[in-house]
Amino acid sequence: MSMSSETGTKVRLGRKKVEESYNKFIRKKIRYIILFFVIVLVIAGIAVVLGCFPLSVSEVYSIILHGLSTETLGDESVWILRMPRIILALLVGFGLAAAGTMMQGVLKNPLASPFTLGIAAGAAFGASLALFLAEGAVVSEYLLVGCAFFFALIPTFVIMLLTHFRRATPETMVLAGIGMLYLFGAFQGLVQFISSPTTVQAAVIFGVGTLARASWAQVIPAGIVIICFIPLLMWKAWDVNILDAGDEAAESMGVNTARTRVIVMVITTILTAGLVCFTGPIGFIGLITPHICRMFLGGDNRFLIPVAGFFGAALLLGADTVARTVIAPESIPVGIVVSLIAGPLFLIMLLSKKGGYL
Amino acid sequence: MRLEIKDMEFGYANVTILKDVAMELAESEVLGLVGPNGAGKSTLIRCIDRIISPQKGSILVDGVDIKTMSSTARAKKIGYVPQGVAQAFPTTVFDTVLMGRRPHFGWWSRKEDNEKVLDMLELLNLEQFAMRGINELSGGQQQKVFIARALTQEADILLLDEPVSALDIRHQLEVLNVIRSVVKESGISVMISIHDLNLASRFTDRLLLMYNGTVFATGQSSSVLTHENIKQVYGVEANVSTHGGRNYIAPDKPVGEK
Numbered sequence: 085m086s087m088s089s090e091t092g093t094k095v096r097l098g099r100k101k102v103e104e105s106y107n108k109f110i111r112k113k114i115r116y117i118i119l120f121f122v123i124v125l126v127i128a129g130i131a132v133v134l135g136c137f138p139l140s141v142s143e144v145y146s147i148i149l150h151g152l153s154t155e156t157l158g159d160e161s162v163w164i165l166r167m168p169r170i171i172l173a174l175l176v177g178f179g180l181a182a183a184g185t186m187m188q189g190v191l192k193n194p195l196a197s198p199f200t201l202g203i204a205a206g207a208a209f210g211a212s213l214a215l216f217l218a219e220g221a222v223v224s225e226y227l228l229v230g231c232a233f234f235f236a237l238i239p240t241f242v243i244m245l246l247t248h249f250r251r252a253t254p255e256t257m258v259l260a261g262i263g264m265l266y267l268f269g270a271f272q273g274l275v276q277f278i279s280s281p282t283t284v285q286a287a288v289i290f291g292v293g294t295l296a297r298a299s300w301a302q303v304i305p306a307g308i309v310i311i312c313f314i315p316l317l318m319w320k321a322w323d324v325n326i327l328d329a330g331d332e333a334a335e336s337m338g339v340n341t342a343r344t345r346v347i348v349m350v351i352t353t354i355l356t357a358g359l360v361c362f363t364g365p366i367g368f369i370g371l372i373t374p375h376i377c378r379m380f381l382g383g384d385n386r387f388l389i390p391v392a393g394f395f396g397a398a399l400l401l402g403a404d405t406v407a408r409t410v411i412a413p414e415s416i417p418v419g420i421v422v423s424l425i426a427g428p429l430f431l432i433m434l435l436s437k438k439g440g441y442l
Numbered sequence: 443m444r445l446e447i448k449d450m451e452f453g454y455a456n457v458t459i460l461k462d463v464a465m466e467l468a469e470s471e472v473l474g475l476v477g478p479n480g481a482g483k484s485t486l487i488r489c490i491d492r493i494i495s496p497q498k499g500s501i502l503v504d505g506v507d508i509k510t511m512s513s514t515a516r517a518k519k520i521g522y523v524p525q526g527v528a529q530a531f532p533t534t535v536f537d538t539v540l541m542g543r544r545p546h547f548g549w550w551s552r553k554e555d556n557e558k559v560l561d562m563l564e565l566l567n568l569e570q571f572a573m574r575g576i577n578e579l580s581g582g583q584q585q586k587v588f589i590a591r592a593l594t595q596e597a598d599i600l601l602l603d604e605p606v607s608a609l610d611i612r613h614q615l616e617v618l619n620v621i622r623s624v625v626k627e628s629g630i631s632v633m634i635s636i637h638d639l640n641l642a643s644r645f646t647d648r649l650l651l652m653y654n655g656t657v658f659a660t661g662q663s664s665s666v667l668t669h670e671n672i673k674q675v676y677g678v679e680a681n682v683s684t685h686g687g688r689n690y691i692a693p694d695k696p697v698g699e700k
Binding site for chain 1 (some may be wrong): 542
């Protein structure tokens with residue numbers, strides 16, 4: 085009896101109404117992209133004014149409007165110190181968040197991130213090795229970045245090799261990544277064990293992630309990496325949405341699941357390696373930003389990549405601005421500040437969210 | 443014939459799962475796939491959609507070997523709803539059904555794709571759930587969403603692997619009725635594996651009884667669901683009764699027990 089009365093009173097939404105609410109749903113997501121883009125601009129606008137060298141707001145903006153120059157100390161402070169650091173923060177934050185989004189999607193695992201898969205551990209080991217090899221002397225930027233980049237690629241290479249012999253299921257890939265994470269952790273421990281205390285400290289700072297070494301020479305390659313690889317991720321976003329329906333269902337809808345997985349893994353790995361080789365692994369961004377954004381945006385990767393990207397950029401820049409101002413002229417490694425801000429934020433969102441996600 | 447399988451064989455390493463499988467599926471036909479656990483029902487379905495590749499034999503869809511088709515071309519011919527899948531991330535019902543349009547559009551849905559989704563939501567009576575997360579729906583509603591997704595592919599053949607085994611009797615009837623009415627309206631062919639022999643008998647045009655990786659019997663339920671067949675294939679003594687030309691089963695006891 086209750087059954088029939090329930091179906092009887094059920095409100096039947098018309099076709100038009102469904103169509104309208106879907107269009108509204110899409111427009112809402114587009115508004116989120118714009119909103120977070122504006123937030124990024126605002127934070128960047130504030131960050132550029134803050135710094136140890138005393139400059140007023142109007143001075144900073146007139147220096148920017150006059151174009152790149154290094155004539156005065158003020159010019160140098162804005163154009164050589166602040167600007168590259170801000171832009172690098174934005175690029176790295178965007179890239180890591182986008183890479184984390186797609187890794188979680190492709191591996192169907194909320195714990196997946198460039199870090200769970202050993203990419204960051206590889207980079208950290210590479211940096212430790214470079215610092216050890218240069219022991220005592222100032223380490224060459226090329227050696228450090230090169231080593232970090234090279235070793236960041238190895239875990240994915242090994243995972244790909246493994247999946248050549250076994251089917252590339254998400255579980256195998258995540259487990260193989262965790263294996264690599266521990267392996268590189270051990271290598272790094274070994275190198276640090278035989279390094280001098282100063283080398284170890286430098287390696288630790290790189291290990292938690294820092295933007296203190298930012299320069300235009302880093303911004304340009306990082307920018308190229310973003311411009312090349314983010315569009316590729318966007319191109320695969322729709323197929324990765326479908327992967328979430330399960331591999332067999334995705335195959336039946338015409339998605340080549342194994343190939344999609346490999347392509348996205350390779351893209352995200354190069355993207356991540358091309359960014360963390362400059363800054364060190366800023367661990368939390370790639371893992372947590374996608375989750376925070378999924379909570380209000382939903383799981384559609386076509387929107388999640390830009391929104392999580394801008395959110396990650398804003399988060400990293402905000403954290404770095406805090407990191408370099410609270411105990412100026414010293415700066416805290418930004419990785420620490422990111423975790424201190426994003427950790428509690430994520431926990432609060434988990435507790436306050438409605439609806440059945442996670 | 444819409445679907446034609448000849449001498450198909452499939453196995454892993456040294457275990458043969460399917461052997462000498464031959465079957466046909468006609469236009470607007472609902473074929474029920476029955477048989478005990480491990481008889482090869484799911485394996486057969488997965489071979490047809492090339493989730494796995496048989497070692498021998500041929501599978502022809504409208505006379506074309508599916509081996510020669512691209513994955514997109516195949517997806518336009520065959521839709522498939524696998525057994526229970528857990529999604530890792532939240533998706534709305536509308537977006538889930540829209541995924542079925544994957545073989546038809548590249549990256550961004552066109553107006554006509556959204557129209558197709560609306561058609562299916564209307565047909566399966568899912569409009570009121572369109573903007574809800576799929577994880578918020580009951581098992582029966584979810585199953586309808588997955589069927590809607592497969593139907594928006596506009597494939598001629600729909601493969602359903604145990605679509606009702608996790609549902610209560612009301613939802614079982616609803617889902618099976620929906621399938622029947624879609625077949626009647628659009629003329630697609632459906633192959634459905636189903637454990638409940640009585641539902642299979644009631645809702646399908648023809649049955650295919652599998653046993654140990656081979657086709658044991660095929661035909662009307664009156665000729666397939668006989669006392670002797672049930673005994674041999676399932677090892678169960680059952681009382682068979684007939685209603686409107688279809689056989690129904692009341693299982694009694696496992697063979698050999700008192």
